[in-house]
Amino acid sequence: MKDITVRVFRFDPENDEKPHFQTYSASVSDGARVLHALHAIHNEHDPTLSYRYCCGSGQCGSCAVRVNGEPVLACMEEARDGMTVEPLDLPIVKDLVVDMGPYLDSLHALVPAPEFRMPTPDEVEEIKPLRSCIECLACVSACPALKVIDFAGPTAMRQELRLQLDPRDQQDRVTEAVGEGLFTCTSCQACWKVCPKDIQLPGKAIEKLRALANKKGLTLPRHQDVAQLVKETGRSVVRTETSFLEQIPEVLEPYGEVKGTVGFFVGCMYNQRLPQTALDAMEVLRRNGIRVIIPKEQVCCGSPLIRTGQVDFLDTLKRRNIDAFVFRNIDTVLTMCAGCGSTLKHDYKTPFKVMDINEVLTKYGIEPPARLPLKATYHDPCHLLRGQGIKNQPRELITQVVDLIEMPAICCGSGGGVKSGVPDEAAALGEKRREEIKKTGADIVISSCPFCEYHIRDHSDIPVKNVTTVLLEGYREKDRKAKEQKPC
Amino acid sequence: MRSDDVLLCHVLVIGSGGAGVRAAIEASQYGETLLVSKTIAGKGGCTTMAEGGYNAVLRTADSCDIHFEDTMKGGARLNDRDLVQILVKEAPERMNDLLKWGAVFDVTTECEVAQRPFGGQRFPRTCYAGDRTGHEMMMTLIDRLDSTGVGVHNEITIIDLLKDGDTVCGAAALDRKGELVLIKADSTVIATGGGTKVYDISTNSSSGTGDGYAIGYRAGAELIDMEQVQFHPTGAVYPYDARGRLVTEAVRGEGGVLKNSLGERFMSAYDPERMELSTRDVVARAIATEILEGRGTTHAGVYLDVTHLPRSQIETRLPVMLEQFLKFGVDIRNEPMEVAPTAHHIMGGLRITTQCETTIPGLYACGEVTGGVHGANRLGGNALADTQVFGKRAGEAAGKAGKKTVCIDDAQVDTIRSTVDNYMKGDTNPSHVIRSLQTAMWEGAGIFRTAPDLEKTLGIISHLSTIRLKAASPENLAECCIVRNMLLTASLIVRGALLRKESRGAHVRKDVTQAWDPSSSPYRHTYLSDRREGIETGVWE
Ligand SMILES: Cc1cc2nc3c(=O)[nH]c(=O)nc-3n(C[C@H](O)[C@H](O)[C@H](O)COP(=O)(O)OP(=O)(O)OC[C@H]3O[C@@H](n4cnc5c(N)ncnc54)[C@H](O)[C@@H]3O)c2cc1C
Ligand code: SF4
Ligand code: SF4
Numbered sequence A: 001m002k003d004i005t006v007r008v009f010r011f012d013p014e015n016d017e018k019p020h021f022q023t024y025s026a027s028v029s030d031g032a033r034v035l036h037a038l039h040a041i042h043n044e045h046d047p048t049l050s051y052r053y054c055c056g057s058g059q060c061g062s063c064a065v066r067v068n069g070e071p072v073l074a075c076m077e078e079a080r081d082g083m084t085v086e087p088l089d090l091p092i093v094k095d096l097v098v099d100m101g102p103y104l105d106s107l108h109a110l111v112p113a114p115e116f117r118m119p120t121p122d123e124v125e126e127i128k129p130l131r132s133c134i135e136c137l138a139c140v141s142a143c144p145a146l147k148v149i150d151f152a153g154p155t156a157m158r159q160e161l162r163l164q165l166d167p168r169d170q171q172d173r174v175t176e177a178v179g180e181g182l183f184t185c186t187s188c189q190a191c192w193k194v195c196p197k198d199i200q201l202p203g204k205a206i207e208k209l210r211a212l213a214n215k216k217g218l219t220l221p222r223h224q225d226v227a228q229l230v231k232e233t234g235r236s237v238v239r240t241e242t243s244f245l246e247q248i249p250e251v252l253e254p255y256g257e258v259k260g261t262v263g264f265f266v267g268c269m270y271n272q273r274l275p276q277t278a279l280d281a282m283e284v285l286r287r288n289g290i291r292v293i294i295p296k297e298q299v300c301c302g303s304p305l306i307r308t309g310q311v312d313f314l315d316t317l318k319r320r321n322i323d324a325f326v327f328r329n330i331d332t333v334l335t336m337c338a339g340c341g342s343t344l345k346h347d348y349k350t351p352f353k354v355m356d357i358n359e360v361l362t363k364y365g366i367e368p369p370a371r372l373p374l375k376a377t378y379h380d381p382c383h384l385l386r387g388q389g390i391k392n393q394p395r396e397l398i399t400q401v402v403d404l405i406e407m408p409a410i411c412c413g414s415g416g417g418v419k420s421g422v423p424d425e426a427a428a429l430g431e432k433r434r435e436e437i438k439k440t441g442a443d444i445v446i447s448s449c450p451f452c453e454y455h456i457r458d459h460s461d462i463p464v465k466n467v468t469t470v471l472l473e474g475y476r477e478k479d480r481k482a483k484e485q486k487p488c
Numbered sequence B: 001m002r003s004d005d006v007l008l009c010h011v012l013v014i015g016s017g018g019a020g021v022r023a024a025i026e027a028s029q030y031g032e033t034l035l036v037s038k039t040i041a042g043k044g045g046c047t048t049m050a051e052g053g054y055n056a057v058l059r060t061a062d063s064c065d066i067h068f069e070d071t072m073k074g075g076a077r078l079n080d081r082d083l084v085q086i087l088v089k090e091a092p093e094r095m096n097d098l099l100k101w102g103a104v105f106d107v108t109t110e111c112e113v114a115q116r117p118f119g120g121q122r123f124p125r126t127c128y129a130g131d132r133t134g135h136e137m138m139m140t141l142i143d144r145l146d147s148t149g150v151g152v153h154n155e156i157t158i159i160d161l162l163k164d165g166d167t168v169c170g171a172a173a174l175d176r177k178g179e180l181v182l183i184k185a186d187s188t189v190i191a192t193g194g195g196t197k198v199y200d201i202s203t204n205s206s207s208g209t210g211d212g213y214a215i216g217y218r219a220g221a222e223l224i225d226m227e228q229v230q231f232h233p234t235g236a237v238y239p240y241d242a243r244g245r246l247v248t249e250a251v252r253g254e255g256g257v258l259k260n261s262l263g264e265r266f267m268s269a270y271d272p273e274r275m276e277l278s279t280r281d282v283v284a285r286a287i288a289t290e291i292l293e294g295r296g297t298t299h300a301g302v303y304l305d306v307t308h309l310p311r312s313q314i315e316t317r318l319p320v321m322l323e324q325f326l327k328f329g330v331d332i333r334n335e336p337m338e339v340a341p342t343a344h345h346i347m348g349g350l351r352i353t354t355q356c357e358t359t360i361p362g363l364y365a366c367g368e369v370t371g372g373v374h375g376a377n378r379l380g381g382n383a384l385a386d387t388q389v390f391g392k393r394a395g396e397a398a399g400k401a402g403k404k405t406v407c408i409d410d411a412q413v414d415t416i417r418s419t420v421d422n423y424m425k426g427d428t429n430p431s432h433v434i435r436s437l438q439t440a441m442w443e444g445a446g447i448f449r450t451a452p453d454l455e456k457t458l459g460i461i462s463h464l465s466t467i468r469l470k471a472a473s474p475e476n477l478a479e480c481c482i483v484r485n486m487l488l489t490a491s492l493i494v495r496g497a498l499l500r501k502e503s504r505g506a507h508v509r510k511d512v513t514q515a516w517d518p519s520s521s522p523y524r525h526t527y528l529s530d531r532r533e534g535i536e537t538g539v540w541e
């Protein structure tokens, strides 16, 4: 047995004006789960603590709560000393018990078709992963989109695809899903990351439904325009100034000793909208011994098409991009756009390794920049944090140049085609970022994704900068100081 | 309580597991039906947790007669013949209902439902959806339920049946806040599931507290074979809080082997023919014996090993097991599991007819709360079939029963109310009473039993029953009522165990030497009601 401290959310809407936290010291066995800590509190300290559970083994989906902010199953998550336990972000009945009923009722049920046909083994294999959902609603709690717009939510989309794939159901679930906000998902991956059954909701449900919607001609007009643009120009955005690729030689030698060589995949946004940021990044790479090869024939990675379900043209893009790097015998491709990086890593089968710039810089180590007298906050790009699991590396870089104040990692609203397709939603999510940014009291916001940087710029009262731009500023400051100290 | 606080319906179904939901779907065709359960429909009960599968005769090479014989043999011939006949005959039809309603079972390349071998069966007839079969069934049933007019009341705990004279006329319940709710019904179906939570080590969900046995008993219904408690051979042993969690029989069905700490495949000493796939009572006793005789692991278990199977087979056929063990730091693809017996299923329960009528008018029952179908030992896969076959029958019989002019008995309601109110004035934390009960049951009424141990256990239960339970707030009232039910259910198990002076199926009396085997046993059912108790005698044909 061991004693752990647990901070628990308490709220009885009928008697309490507002929620409060209560801290307990609970005696639990080794290997105890959060649920057992709650049992210990309930049995030994306070029988009035309300929480829901049933199977105790991750099968019924009754017990989801947030532990240190992250939705988890109480019966499966290991209890840790100092943890904070809160209810899911759903209407609260009491303490940790939320009202699951209305959401569960809203999920659609199979409507048997007049003709019965058993699903084939292939159909069963396709449906099965969608079927393992235990309706714990962790994903619903985590989804940023449904908090700002009418959206049935991640597991509702999963259920729609499950029904669509079943020959025994007679309804048109694709059109239904479109009506329920299929195009409002920002592809932030939050739902997948919290799903105790590891159901890849955005990739395996939402994007598939969007592809089916595309076949029915239900793709949003703005998304169709993007696809048209990609087909015509190889790029998903219109060029507003001289592009990055037009400004740069094919090979950039580092200033000092060569520590490594990478191929650079720039992506549409940094190429056509934010070329200066990409140029800043090249400076940082050169300064840190990285030789960069930049094939000029590279095109859009296809992410805007995949996320919106427009996949017919995809193979052409993939082939062109892969060939561009393979032709130059490149074994490591560097991305600095979180979306491109995630796409190359997950949607491509590449004969080369793909690394994000934060990974490369922390792998080789950087020359220390001067410290800037700034307080910064960092916005985790969804496709970096959840898409590529990159959390510490940018922080490791940032803290070498400025002080970092954390804020919760929530989608800014720029992904999944939402900025173009559902601008109101993107703006609403952007405004939520503004509030969080304000709370930190920081002087600048740092991020590492062109979509986030571009979008948050419209929803922040302070400047938004890329990680590498801030590093470069640190180097410039260092150089300036060095010059000042040199006797003339 | 004003009279308009009473919910009215034609059929009241108590319990939203496989049996209850199936009953409600069926009953709704005949009149207004209410489904009340202490958990959220679809999430509560043990059906959702069932992993292994559902037995049904689907192939021409198999037959209902063989399924019947397997079930009888597995049940040590204590089963009600009529009920077993119905079970084996209707299990395939009920499987078809599920398929029609959208259940996603694993299928063969010929698009037939796939089947796997399970213990004690001569044909691989266990249909499955990976190792989440019960969950698949529940999702399907809830889908179907949504398309009926059944009124679903979640998180309401039934505390007693209401009676008008001898006839059951509904039930009294407590809602989340501890408010009394009365429900008046022409017919009432109990489908509250099992109750092995009365043991320290159990596979059951939190709702497996035996409420139905206790509620039925208090209302005057008769129960049979309550001593027949199945100890599943393979429950988790580590970490402490996960003890008892089921390691599905499918693990052995897929080819898992049992080994003791000396590395011996010890089943060869107990049942060389069927080995790991012997019936559960045999395997559980074998494991318990290995551990008692010092050949167990340091966590007091034995090894269950699947590392010789292809990794892909483990990943696709046993994903839930893989995931659960990974969470506790054991990768079953690379290392063996440690397992020991755990209290799993109560074969005994409310005595029913083939129409699911209990011994009191107006009350029907189906699912694990009933007795007779599984005899002295249930075959893996037969319980899920049971829920569907008898769930439908109960719903149909209850629905077809006529309207009744029944009245709620105010005096009874007053008694219920005062019992409940008294919990506000009690002095003992109910969770402490549960712990004492669970320990006593595990020690005194477990796998191996003797009369002195059972008497002692009964004494402890009687003492615990005199303790004044304390509800810390009105919301805790239901908890107190449930503890009362656990105590009563435990006492029924022990009383049944004392009545059956033989070893049969899951029930082993170490203090009795007997000269008969199940087919020549002079005993039939034990029975318990508030009016009589005893054991039926006579060799079955
Ligand atoms: C872990 C596990 C695995 C299993 N695997 C298999 C398997 O693979 N194959 C197989 O055939 N069998 C299996 N079984 C057995 C089988 O699952 C059960 O016997 C069967 O599901 C019982 O169904 P039921 O509907 O009778 O009860 P349950 O599914 O247990 O449902 C009982 C319902 O009654 C409600 N309830 C209880 N008390 C009250 C009350 N006082 N008031 C209101 N509502 C109440 C509960 O909330 C719940 O909704 C397994 C059992 C367990 C525990
Ligand atoms: S990916 Fe993000 S926005 Fe889309 S459903 Fe999941 S949580 Fe919601
Ligand atoms: S998809 Fe995953 S997180 Fe969402 S309800 Fe289902 S199991 Fe829970």
Ligand code: FES
Residues within 6 Å of the ligand: A052, A053, A054, A055, A056, A057, A058, A059, A060, A061, A062, A063, A064, A073, A074, A075, A076
């Ligand atoms: S209690 Fe069932 S999933 Fe946690």
